[in-house]
Amino acid sequence: MREGREANFLVATGVPGLEIASVEEIGQVYYRGVKVIDRLSGRAGE
Helix, strand or coil, X not given: CCCCCCCCEEEECCCCCXXXXXXXXXXXXXXXXXXXXXXXXXXXXX
């Protein structure tokens, strides 16, 4: 997922839009109920 795309839910350190300065700080991204990024477990979305 690239910057600027819509995400329904983020798992990150900090507050999205205020404290997240890098996409690397985002651990998981869910889009329309589907996990599309999972950096916490090292696996791609299912």
